[in-house]
Amino acid sequence: MEAEAAIPPLDTSDPALIPDPWPTFTTLRERDPFHWSKYGYWVVSRHEHVRDVLMNRKDFGTGDFAANLRLFYGPDFDVLANPAYRWLSEVFIMQDPPQHTRIRNLVVGSLTAKRVRAMEPRIREIAQALTDGFKARGSADLITEFAYKFPVMVICDLMGIDYEASEMADLIAAIPEAFTVFEARILSPEELALANRRILELEAFFQAQFENRLAHPRGDLLTSLARTGQEPGGLSVHEAITVTIGLFGAGFETTANIIGNGLHALHANPEQWARLVADPSGMASGACEEALRHQSSLIATYRTALADTSVCGHPVSAGQRVLTLIGAANRDPRKFADPDRFDIARNDADHLTFGGGIHFCVGAELARIEARVAFEHLARELPQMQVDTGGACWRENFLFRGLTGLEARWPAQA
Numbered sequence: 311m312e313a314e315a316a317i318p319p320l321d322t323s324d325p326a327l328i329p330d331p332w333p334t335f336t337t338l339r340e341r342d343p344f345h346w347s348k349y350g351y352w353v354v355s356r357h358e359h360v361r362d363v364l365m366n367r368k369d370f371g372t373g374d375f376a377a378n379l380r381l382f383y384g385p386d387f388d389v390l391a392n393p394a395y396r397w398l399s400e401v402f403i404m405q406d407p408p409q410h411t412r413i414r415n416l417v418v419g420s421l422t423a424k425r426v427r428a429m430e431p432r433i434r435e436i437a438q439a440l441t442d443g444f445k446a447r448g449s450a451d452l453i454t455e456f457a458y459k460f461p462v463m464v465i466c467d468l469m470g471i472d473y474e475a476s477e478m479a480d481l482i483a484a485i486p487e488a489f490t491v492f493e494a495r496i497l498s499p500e501e502l503a504l505a506n507r508r509i510l511e512l513e514a515f516f517q518a519q520f521e522n523r524l525a526h527p528r529g530d531l532l533t534s535l536a537r538t539g540q541e542p543g544g545l546s547v548h549e550a551i552t553v554t555i556g557l558f559g560a561g562f563e564t565t566a567n568i569i570g571n572g573l574h575a576l577h578a579n580p581e582q583w584a585r586l587v588a589d590p591s592g593m594a595s596g597a598c599e600e601a602l603r604h605q606s607s608l609i610a611t612y613r614t615a616l617a618d619t620s621v622c623g624h625p626v627s628a629g630q631r632v633l634t635l636i637g638a639a640n641r642d643p644r645k646f647a648d649p650d651r652f653d654i655a656r657n658d659a660d661h662l663t664f665g666g667g668i669h670f671c672v673g674a675e676l677a678r679i680e681a682r683v684a685f686e687h688l689a690r691e692l693p694q695m696q697v698d699t700g701g702a703c704w705r706e707n708f709l710f711r712g713l714t715g716l717e718a719r720w721p722a723q724a
């Protein structure tokens with residue numbers, strides 16, 4: 311029998327992973343489901359294993375934030391001297407109970423399902439305003455003119471921030487440049503310096519917003535978050551700023567990407583676009599769920615073993631880090647039939663795109679409404695659009711998978 315070739319250690323900074331990570335994910339999942347990566351952490355890729363890690367709050371958590379980063383930068387690196395890593399270490403996604411529980415409860419208390427569902431009519435208006443802006447032209451870049459602007463405008467509306475204000479374009483551009491600190495790799499000195507500068511700018515902006523809300527309360531999310539500080543155990547202004555940068559960025563980065571990735575998949579599989587166009591309101595929810603599964607806009611997350619433990623029988627030592635490859639788990643044939651097929655009638659929401667356990671995405675409801683409204687609206691407004699899927703440009707990062715551009719054309723209207 312021929313020996314199987316060894317699988318090279320996964321390097322998440324490999325540019326070949328950007329346009330098409332799926333063959334590598336399949337290799338890992340099928341041939342080396344407990345993989346030791348180039349940077350010295352475990353990589354799990356099967357649905358059962360990823361789920362097991364994310365749900366196991368007893369044995370897995372954030373662990374030692376600084377030590378995790380020194381895996382990439384070496385033992386002498388002063389992690390918290392970098393404002394961007396200092397910020398990340400304070401965001402509740404990077405914290406363990408009880409601090410995580412306290413902050414998460416305060417956020418969930420402000421970002422209630424009721425508040426989010428009540429936004430749907432406004433979300434529809436925003437989608438309409440955007441397509442009204444370019445429909446007559448007969449062409450648009452679906453990413454810059456729709457997929458990105460749409461969730462940015464929604465999160466600004468929810469927070470009570472003026473999207474049209476002069477500083478907004480720069481502030482929005484700050485998010486992807488600051489969020490590089492989420493990537494499970496070493497950043498270049500230039501990338502890190504930029505992330506540091508951007509976090510300081512974001513903190514200054516939201517500091518001013520909170521001072522304003524405390525002096526002049528309104529009915530928006532920022533006022534709600536600021537108000538928690540008036541109760542015992544509520545958010546201090548510093549905590550509110552930290553959380554809000556996370557909510558603001560998470561509120562559009564991943565959602566913009568899922569809308570863009572979904573549009574790309576719908577047009578790379580034209581029979582699926584035709585199905586959506588035939589019944590926009592009936593099929594939009596299925597299109598959203600399948601885009602989430604097949605085109606996860608957050609490819610992975612990570613945990614650290616808090617004690618010696620195991621994942622489905624595989625030993626993991628205390629302090630070891632585990633990258634959970636959500637994108638690979640969502641295409642595990644043990645879980646999903648014919649998993650590489652994009653099928654908007656699949657009707658299976660058991661993907662792991664919003665994570666699981668105590669860190670399950672607090673914005674899942676909002677993201678689902680936005681993606682459903684986006685797909686339904688575009689299928690109704692621009693059913694004849696032709697999309698240049700071959701010319702799509704992917705963003706140069708691994709964790710946040712999305713497009714920078716996607717050109718579409720349709721018969722122009724007088």
Ligand code: HEM
Nearest residue numbers: 402403560561564565568611663664665669671672673677
């Ligand atoms: C398609 C869009 C989205 C995707 C794919 C996504 C994905 C995720 C995932 C995988 C996690 C868990 C991370 C982990 O376990 O380490 C998470 C957590 C989180 N998400 Fe989302 N998200 C999306 C949209 C949003 C939106 C719209 C918001 C805010 C309005 C948001 C805010 C958050 C926050 C604050 C957490 C941390 C929760 C915690 O640690 O308890 N996300 N998201």
